[in-house]
Amino acid sequence: MPAPLLTRDEILARLLEVFRSRGYEGASMSLISKETGLGKASLYHHFPGGKDEMVAEVLKHVDGILEQFVIAPLTDAGAPEAKLNTMIKNIDQFYCGGEKGCVLDSLSIKAGSDASGIKLKEQMRAWIKAMESVAKESGCDAREAKERAEEAMASIQGALVVARAIDNKSVFQRALKRLPEQLLK
Amino acid sequence: MPAPLLTRDEILARLLEVFRSRGYEGASMSLISKETGLGKASLYHHFPGGKDEMVAEVLKHVDGILEQFVIAPLTDAGAPEAKLNTMIKNIDQFYCGGEKGCVLDSLSIKAGSDASGIKLKEQMRAWIKAMESVAKESGCDAREAKERAEEAMASIQGALVVARAIDNKSVFQRALKRLPEQLLK
DNA sequence: GTCTATATAATGATAGAC
DNA sequence: GTCTATCATTATATAGAC
Numbered sequence: 380m381p382a383p384l385l386t387r388d389e390i391l392a393r394l395l396e397v398f399r400s401r402g403y404e405g406a407s408m409s410l411i412s413k414e415t416g417l418g419k420a421s422l423y424h425h426f427p428g429g430k431d432e433m434v435a436e437v438l439k440h441v442d443g444i445l446e447q448f449v450i451a452p453l454t455d456a457g458a459p460e461a462k463l464n465t466m467i468k469n470i471d472q473f474y475c476g477g478e479k480g481c482v483l484d485s486l487s488i489k490a491g492s493d494a495s496g497i498k499l500k501e502q503m504r505a506w507i508k509a510m511e512s513v514a515k516e517s518g519c520d521a522r523e524a525k526e527r528a529e530e531a532m533a534s535i536q537g538a539l540v541v542a543r544a545i546d547n548k549s550v551f552q553r554a555l556k557r558l559p560e561q562l563l564k
Numbered sequence: 565m566p567a568p569l570l571t572r573d574e575i576l577a578r579l580l581e582v583f584r585s586r587g588y589e590g591a592s593m594s595l596i597s598k599e600t601g602l603g604k605a606s607l608y609h610h611f612p613g614g615k616d617e618m619v620a621e622v623l624k625h626v627d628g629i630l631e632q633f634v635i636a637p638l639t640d641a642g643a644p645e646a647k648l649n650t651m652i653k654n655i656d657q658f659y660c661g662g663e664k665g666c667v668l669d670s671l672s673i674k675a676g677s678d679a680s681g682i683k684l685k686e687q688m689r690a691w692i693k694a695m696e697s698v699a700k701e702s703g704c705d706a707r708e709a710k711e712r713a714e715e716a717m718a719s720i721q722g723a724l725v726v727a728r729a730i731d732n733k734s735v736f737q738r739a740l741k742r743l744p745e746q747l748l749k
Numbered sequence: 750g751t752c753t754a755t756a757t758a759a760t761g762a763t764a765g766a767c
Numbered sequence: 768g769t770c771t772a773t774c775a776t777t778a779t780a781t782a783g784a785c
Contacts, residue, residue: 401673402673419779488585534722537719538722540718544685545689545714550715606769
């Protein structure tokens with residue numbers, strides 16, 4: 380009985396990287412096997428439901444990342460500017476300065492209205508809602524806070540798309556720099 | 565010798581829809597066959613190089629759409645505001661008000677540094693450059709025009725991602741409405 | 750918990766008739 | 768230019784040894 384080579388969290392972290400860089404269809408079992416270092420049979424041992432279960436578990440894992448990097452920092456006590464700056468620092472790190480894409484985008488192609496699609500929708504809405512509450516704290520009324528938060532989300536996602544498409548991370552860096560004035564009143 | 569069922573342009577238009585909604589890996593030959601109404605053998609008759617050649621030809625087809633909907637309207641004579649409004653009206657139509665995604669995004673996962681990747685990069689840069697020139701006409705200096713154009717591109721791409729992710733087209737509509745003040749001085 | 754080996758299905762691609 | 772039938776390859780998934 381060989382000892383486990385990777386913790387479950389390490390496996391999920393590697394799966395997250397594969398799915399966000401290749402998408403659902405592009406992440407074949409052989410590629411996943413290569414990137415995680417686990418044989419196919421081992422992968423099915425951990426995820427009997429195959430790729431669909433892997434995606435579901437990765438998205439649960441993303442729940443934790445979202446909570447730690449986005450929700451908690453924005454929900455803590457403190458000045459809106461300071462809280463937002465913490466989130467910005469965190470996502471700059473998570474997206475490697477604009478080098479890596481967003482798994483909520485990469486997986487949205489596969490996800491029509493199945494379980495993973497619903498989960499993706501919930502997660503992006505939770506992120507927007509957290510930014511919305513900070514916008515309210517800064518003095519925006521309900522409608523303006525919601526719109527500013529959606530626009531902030533679009534700025535982040537769009538900057539990631541463009542940064543990768545034209546191979547220029549500065550687009551993402553400037554988007555992060557503009558976030559405070561975009562979201563806060 | 566059966567008559568052609570579709571013109572080449574109609575085939576390319578349908579291929580564009582499949583690739584932008586499913587991405588490269590998600591667009592299987594059987595799905596492509598179903599969506600175009602052509603048998604696999606017919607598809608290989610038109611595109612002997614298979615899916616890679618289809619993508620290459622679709623991107624050439626996108627050249628024409630970009631020229632017609634974006635480049636030409638922005639390059640014509642006229643006031644910057646009027647020209648930009650024409651582009652906005654055109655892309656609102658092309659993306660069906662925010663319902664459909666951008667093929668430059670959908671295909672960017674497959675495209676590392678191969679031919680299609682280079683083409684995608686060129687096309688997004690051409691779009692940005694056209695917006696950049698209009699920003700200059702409105703009074704921006706070179707550096708500000710470039711940054712505003714990149715940010716406008718990110719707004720469009722981000723709004724499409726978020727609109728689809730949270731199933732809310734108004735995000736895209738508001739992004740279009742904000743484009744003039746975002747791009748022009 | 751991991752492996753090798755294998756079964757089964759789907760995919761990209763081709764041959765040849767019409 | 769389109770079709771049916773088929774091939775070769777790759778994909779997902781499983782069985783059973785250790």
